Amino acid sequence: MGARRLTLLVVLALLVIAAPFVLSSYWVGLLTEVAILAILAMSLDVLLGYTGLPSLGHASLFGVAAYAVALLSTRYGMNFWTCVFAGLVVGTLASAVIGLIVSHVRDVYFLMITLAIGMVLWGLSYRWIPVTGGDNGLSGIPSLEVHAGLPFAGPTAFYYVTLVVFALSAGAMVLLVRSPFGLTLRGIRENEGRMKSLGFNTWLHCYLSFIVSGFFASVAGVMWAYYNGFVSPTYLDLTASSELFLMVTLGGPATLVGPVLGAGMIVLLKNVMSAYTARWLLILGTVYIVAILTAPKGVWNLGSRRSA
């Protein structure tokens, strides 16, 4: 990463920290949304950008964690840390089980099977009414500040909590992709056959990548449940998964920064545009086509010849 990009990142970080002092609570809420979805998009980037496994069901892992938090906090009145821990464990376990099924296939087959499993989980949330509340979802999740017993409350407080979670997750994922394990993931993306003949059990690496990615998706899911105060099947439907896919490809896969930008662009576009027109999907589609034509490797890779 060049000095210019580093400066850009530092300036962005300072702006993000200072934002609540100048923006209304509506905008702070939007930025919170961006930060949570950015964690989710980065987690998909580990899988899609670095390992080369295109998942179209990634939002379902996020949704499973969110539902776990919602169920435990509303129905069983569990305390904050139990809910957070359970959300992470359930989400990660779900990815460990799903990973066993999907980690044997690649490319378009991976896309199809993750799509199918995502649809199954969505169907479960939609139809298993006694547990999930069906279409109505589950509401009444306590606010994070109250549930965790923080001395301050409100959108700004939640925003800063989210920023801390974002910084920790982003830091962990940056370390992950620069670790020896992260290098092996890129090796698998580039040439899995060669990796096997070098002595790598590539299945294990793909499987672990799927679980790690599922863990960070769960982090985002837990935050999302607290952010909205309710959960519904829309969290894990195909639209959510494909929007997520767009965030990564639009921003720039295998960069981690790109998906954050992608999440920002899509969330802002969606909210700003939908205030003016119901046809905002048309505009999102146009933006996507323009991006593909002008920046096929994503916005963050614009003007750089080096690919990760």
Next chain:
Amino acid sequence: MTASSTAALKLEQVSRHFGGLKAVDGVSLTVQPGERHALIGPNGAGKTTLFNLISGEFPPTSGRVELFGADVTKVPAYKRAALGIARTFQITKLFPALTVRENVLVACTALDRRRLAMHRTVASCTDLRDAADRLLESFGLLPHAAETAKNLSYGDQRKLEVALSMAGRPRLLLLDEPMAGLSAGESRSMHELIDRLDRSIAVLLIEHDMDVAFAFANRVTVLHHGRVLTEGSCDEVSANRSVQQIYLGDAADH
């Protein structure tokens, strides 16, 4: 020591059929530790298929493969690598979007217990980086370390191909036409490179050019239509009538 008495590689009646095609048909072959063995034969003789059976890309239809005394007939490729076997590919198989250094680094990680480490950066593993740079140095690739592999010249890509296979310090190295497609000059420097390889490593080399094969090897096996036509020292093989016929016929095609 038993190490010297155990063959590095032992094939017993190994066959591989693709439908009706007997690509490899009852081949038996032994390579001793430190031996330089050339595998020659016209196009379609089954040389690369035989390599795939040895390295474990796919299992043989029948027969038995032994590496360093262990039966590996049903062992997957990645586990065979841990036993000390490495190979190169006739069609270059690199990690195109990674830098040259990263290519070698990932190869150096293959048999290292840190291959699953997620809690530290590759850059902090200085010994891995040093090992990678030493390897690049010995292949004359150090000046290109920061370049993306796909931007290397073809000759350098072929060198990197061999460098990757040497990262795991193999005891048996399979070289699949390392000189293929190289210019005369590049070919010579590749020849010097493989000549300089540690003499304790057993090398099985596929080569089209008889002069190169005979200059390199102590023993030569000639494969024809999936079968061993003959095996022996360079002199024995070059004096063999049927070998001459195959190669003259082959030469007449060009």
